[in-house]
Amino acid sequence: MKLGFEESQTPYTSGSQSARAWTEHWVSQWIYCPNCGNPKIDQFAANRPVADFFCTACNEEYELKSQKTAFRSK
Numbered sequence: 001m002k003l004g005f006e007e008s009q010t011p012y013t014s015g016s017q018s019a020r021a022w023t024e025h026w027v028s029q030w031i032y033c034p035n036c037g038n039p040k041i042d043q044f045a046a047n048r049p050v051a052d053f054f055c056t057a058c059n060e061e062y063e064l065k066s067q068k069t070a071f072r073s074k
């Protein structure tokens with residue numbers, strides 16, 4: 001049974017808590033906006049109900065928890 005994890009090479013380690021921790025670090029370090037290519041993505045305050053990150057150029061919002069807008073490099 002395939003669950004779709006093959007498509008990414010995300011280095012899941014153990015447990016969702018560490019996955020979230022590295023993801024936020026990863027985004028804050030080197031992600032860029034998939035919508036406009038702006039390399040500056042800011043993080044919303046913790047516990048924000050909707051979005052975790054937003055682009056400072058086009059204001060696109062990104063939610064890591066549900067992957068509503070997936071980060072992709074295609």
Ligand SMILES: [Zn+2]
Nearest residue numbers: 033036055058
């Ligand atoms: Zn943008």
